[in-house]
Amino acid sequence: DIQMTQSPSSLSASVGDSVTITCRTSQTVSTSLNWYQQRPGRAPRLLIFATSTLQRGVPSRFSGGGFGANFILTISSLQPEDSAIYYCQQTYSPTRTFGQGTNVEIK
Amino acid sequence: EVQLVESGGGLVLPGGSLRLSCLTYRFMFGNYWMSWVRQAPGKGLEWVATINLDGSEKYYVDSVKGRFTVSRDNANNSLYLQMNGLRAGDTAIYYCARDSRSQAWSSDFWGQGTLVTVSS
Numbered sequence: 001d002i003q004m005t006q007s008p009s010s011l012s013a014s015v016g017d018s019v020t021i022t023c024r025t026s027q028t029v030s031t032s033l034n035w036y037q038q039r040p041g042r043a044p045r046l047l048i049f050a051t052s053t054l055q056r057g058v059p060s061r062f063s064g065g066g067f068g069a070n071f072i073l074t075i076s077s078l079q080p081e082d083s084a085i086y087y088c089q090q091t092y093s094p095t096r097t098f099g100q101g102t103n104v105e106i107k
Numbered sequence: 108e109v110q111l112v113e114s115g116g117g118l119v120l121p122g123g124s125l126r127l128s129c130l131t132y133r134f135m136f137g138n139y140w141m142s143w144v145r146q147a148p149g150k151g152l153e154w155v156a157t158i159n160l161d162g163s164e165k166y167y168v169d170s171v172k173g174r175f176t177v178s179r180d181n182a183n184n185s186l187y188l189q190m191n192g193l194r195a196g197d198t199a200i201y202y203c204a205r206d207s208r209s210q211a212w213s214s215d216f217w218g219q220g221t222l223v224t225v226s227s
Binding site: 033046 | 167206214
């Protein structure tokens with residue numbers, strides 16, 4: 001199975017800051033890497049698919065990049081509603097896997 | 108708007124069985140692969156199972172192989188997860204999700220989840 005490593009596990013930043021979350025996979029997944037946001041008590045929400053394509057309705061302050069085994073999610077100009085846990089997921093293999101999550105806290 | 112509604116969760120004894128259902132609305136169910144994802148209390152997301160369009164291909168996380176079975180009924184727009192031999196470690200919220208082939212197989216719509224508690 002493809003293993004996922006997200007970092008950091010948590011971060012704290014102020015409104016207006018730019019933050020970056022990293023996701024590394026144990027083998028190449030090409031561009032089959034997706035990002036989800038989960039707010040407390042809610043179901044996950046798809047933010048970005050295929051490494052860098054924004055899901056409909058997702059604010060443009062979210063962006064993704066990378067290729068192969070190294071990927072990033074960037075939130076520019078952090079907003080209060082961005083307080084959530086963010087997960088990466090690989091769908092290169094039919095046995096999908098998620099990263100362990102990054103808790104983003106607003107100072 | 109697309110909707111997925113899970114049901115069937117509850118409290119079950121270790122070794123027991125439970126069948127989860129996911130009823131879907133307002134999309135062509137038979138045109139989408141579907142998945143189950145779970146989340147143990149206070150933990151992260153764990154992919155559980157995925158089924159293809161006609162149910163001929165099924166994939167499972169190693170920890171549930173041989174115990175869980177994913178199935179679907181395209182005529183009734185429904186997804187199922189039969190869970191046997193339940194263990195305490197299976198305690199979680201179980202989400203069903205729609206997988207989008209055109210979007211790198213990402214899960215673009217999710218249900219609200221149903222809680223399964225395995226405890227004596």
